[in-house]
Amino acid sequence: MTYFKKANWVLERLGAENTVIVDTRYLLTEPETGRKSYEEAHIPGAYYADLSHDLSGPKRPNGEGGRHPLPEPEVLAAFLGRIGIGNHTTVVAYDNQGGAMASRLRWLLQWMGHEGQVYVLEGGFTAWQAVDYPVSSEEPDAVEGVIFEPALQDEILVSRSYVKESIGKDGIVIIDSREAPRYRGEVEPMDPAAGHIPGAINHFWVESRHVDGVWKSPEEQAERFTGLSKDDEIIVYCGSGVTATPNFFALQEAGFKNVKLYAGSWSDWSSDSGNPVVVGDEEKE
Structure with a gap:
């Protein structure tokens, strides 16, 4: 679904x-x-x-x-x-x-x-x-009496140090969700360095949708990630932990059970000049 x-x-x-x-x-x-x-x-x-x-x-x-x-x-x-x-x-x-x-x-x-x-x-x-459905310019009032109680699911989150330790490990796949020119380091409009995390493969998040913007089916999402094992641990990142989230859910819908987000993403990684950076393509699994 x-x-x-x-x-x-x-x-x-x-x-x-x-x-x-x-x-x-x-x-x-x-x-x-x-x-x-x-x-x-x-x-x-x-x-x-x-x-x-x-x-x-x-x-x-x-x-x-x-x-x-x-x-x-x-x-x-x-x-x-x-x-x-x-x-x-x-x-x-x-x-x-x-x-x-x-x-x-x-x-x-x-x-x-x-x-x-x-x-x-x-x-x-x-x-x-x-489709000319109704719109409003009125902002609703704040709600009183609703309490959200956090129960953090930290198993879907990874840190910079975890990613660094994961590079090259069997059974761990790192996916860069940015568009290809940024992944390859040809352009970098927002962050301190251009390129990608060593070993990361590129799956642009926009490819989770058809050209008309309709979200792809679970079967079509699985086809996007052909070659990856459902037993793999998948780490997704993007520029700042936002556009990687559609890939996160696309992978879940495709049947991958161990998907994690590097929330700081490239903007966090590239803020430390000591972190390794790769430019160009890397072969997809």
Whole structure:
């Protein structure tokens, strides 16, 4: 079963009990655009979750943790409670970035031990507007009395040191989720160094969707990762731990049971000039 849902499915659930809709629109190059877009128009009743302020913690001076460090669990739990998300709440998230920002929220909820269903609106807010469904500029009030109790699932998270120790180990595959030119080190618009982690293979996260933006089936996701063993430990990373999350879920849907996110990703790795860097291609498994 895919975790992407179409606009008509979401429309039928507007105002449903124990269901929270979250707008996660955000542009990495223009951080304020998402909030402004939300204030202009959003799905009625949706709350806004800002990648920089709500779905990430404060940046550290030395770059450790990357451009979007994970938020402190207690801080994130308080935010989730304020927008009505408890441990068993059904959540519908959307963005206009192909599901990447919404998948970041979904990953955070999984890490935090959320036990309810989490879905992503296929096609994002653009798909919602395309069928002329209702929109609102009214921001809902904060919710009182909802408590989210973190139960961290740290088995889906790895650190920089863990990744460094994993390089070249049998049974561990490192996947770089960025587009190929960044992986190969031909361009690097955001981080201190260009290239990739030694041994990492490239599976651009956008390939988890068809050219029309529709999320691929579990069978099609499995085909993307042909050659990898279901017994492998898979570590995914990207630039800052956001766009790797669609690959994280694509791998899970494809039947891989031991998938982990290097949350700091390339922005964390490249912040330490002592870390090894490779440019060019590496042969896929």
